[in-house]
Structures are given as C-alpha cells and as structure tokens.
Amino acid sequence: MLVAGTSGAGKTTLARRVAEVLQIPHIELDALHHGPAWKPRETFAVDVEAFSAEPRWVTEWQYGLVRDLLAERADLLIWLDLPRRTVMRQVVCRTLRRRLRREVLWNGNTEPPLRTIFTDREHVVRWAWSGHHRSALRVAAVRERWPELAIVRLDSRAAIERWCGGPLRATGR
Incomplete structure (x- = not known):
C-alpha cells in the first residue's frame, strides 16, 4: 500500500496510522534513502526491492x-491531495519544530539552519511549494x-479522518 502526496502532506503520518490499524509493516522511505550528511544510501533501491516483494506493507510513494x-507492486494508492495552504502550514510547522528542537532524523541528520529556506532550492519548504502540482500529474500517470491499482483521493484533513474512521477501520477488523 502506498501513500502519495507532496512533501509535508502527511504521508508518513498516515502510513504509520494505516500500518497500526492493519497490523502491517510501515517502511519509511526517507529512513532508507537518507544516509549520513543527507547523502543517498547506496542500498536504497535494493532495500526497497526487498521489502516490496513481501505480501503486506505500507510506505510513502516518493523518490523517482x-x-x-512500488506502484507496480502496490494494491492501493492513497493520494493526499491537500490544498497548498494546508500542506505549506504543515511543512513549515514541522520544519520549525524539527529545527528548533534539533530533532535527529534519519541516520543522524537534522534539519538545516532556517536561513537555508532562502538559499537552498531543494529545501523541503521550497520543494513542497514548487512541487505541489506534481502529485496530480504522477497519480494521473x-x-x-496501472489502471488496476485502486486509488483513494483524500483532499482534506476531514476526508482523511472519515477514511480512517470508516473504510480503513472496516478493513482492519
């Protein structure tokens, strides 16, 4: 199962929630992708190949x-198609929290200094802003x-809660 959406949409949060309800493994792609100093891990593709060969899993749909x-092996794609204002509020708040608390992320990495929002074209906040429209294009593709891949589009926090409280809960019983 895949959870799609732009950076900051809540993919990992929803994937964790799905994993808990369905009692299936959640594999966080960022943890597999980012090595020390934010360098991509050499084993990333091999690691993804291995876990996605298993019958049940949930992960974020990212990394070209x-x-x-992942799309080929998934049985469901949940698309978080949230408004840009919602995504931006979430990604900015998350970035500020992580930086101010010096939260250690994957493989010892931390958010860069806040000033890099203005200097780094690939800063997650800028990435979320400029890439917001790409999710719709990817889902259309x-x-x-893969017309047989079921896709659930959730376009608001309320829609996410309804889906989690209804169809997801029903599946998890």
Missing part, C-alpha cells in the same frame, strides 16, 4: 528511482499505466 516499482 523506486516510484514505478499511474492511472494510465
């Missing part, structure tokens, strides 16, 4: 290197290439 493999 493995996106097709998946519909065309």
Whole structure:
C-alpha cells in the first residue's frame, strides 16, 4: 500500500496510522534513502526491492528511482491531495519544530539552519511549494499505466479522518 502526496502532506503520518490499524509493516522511505550528511544510501533501491516483494506493507510513494516499482507492486494508492495552504502550514510547522528542537532524523541528520529556506532550492519548504502540482500529474500517470491499482483521493484533513474512521477501520477488523 502506498501513500502519495507532496512533501509535508502527511504521508508518513498516515502510513504509520494505516500500518497500526492493519497490523502491517510501515517502511519509511526517507529512513532508507537518507544516509549520513543527507547523502543517498547506496542500498536504497535494493532495500526497497526487498521489502516490496513481501505480501503486506505500507510506505510513502516518493523518490523517482523506486516510484514505478512500488506502484507496480502496490494494491492501493492513497493520494493526499491537500490544498497548498494546508500542506505549506504543515511543512513549515514541522520544519520549525524539527529545527528548533534539533530533532535527529534519519541516520543522524537534522534539519538545516532556517536561513537555508532562502538559499537552498531543494529545501523541503521550497520543494513542497514548487512541487505541489506534481502529485496530480504522477497519480494521473499511474492511472494510465496501472489502471488496476485502486486509488483513494483524500483532499482534506476531514476526508482523511472519515477514511480512517470508516473504510480503513472496516478493513482492519
């Protein structure tokens, strides 16, 4: 199972929630991708190949290197198609919290200094802003290439809660 959406949409949060309800493994792609000093891990694609060969899992749908493999092996894609204002509020708050608390993320990494929002074109806040429209394009391409892949589009926090409280709960029983 995949959870799609732009950076900051809540993919990891929802994937964890799905994993808990369905009692299936959640594999966090950022943890597999980011090595020390934010360098991509050499074993990333091999690690994704291994876990996605298993019958049950949930992960975030990101990273072009493995996106097709994951779509091919998934049985459901949950698309967080939240408004840009919602995503930006979430990603800015998360980034500020992580930086101010010096939260250690994957493999010892921490959020860079806040000033890098203005200097780094790939800063997560800028990435979320500029890439917001890409999720819709990717989901449209998946519909065309894998028409058998079920897609659930959730366009608000309320829609996420309704889905989690209804169809997800029903599946998890």
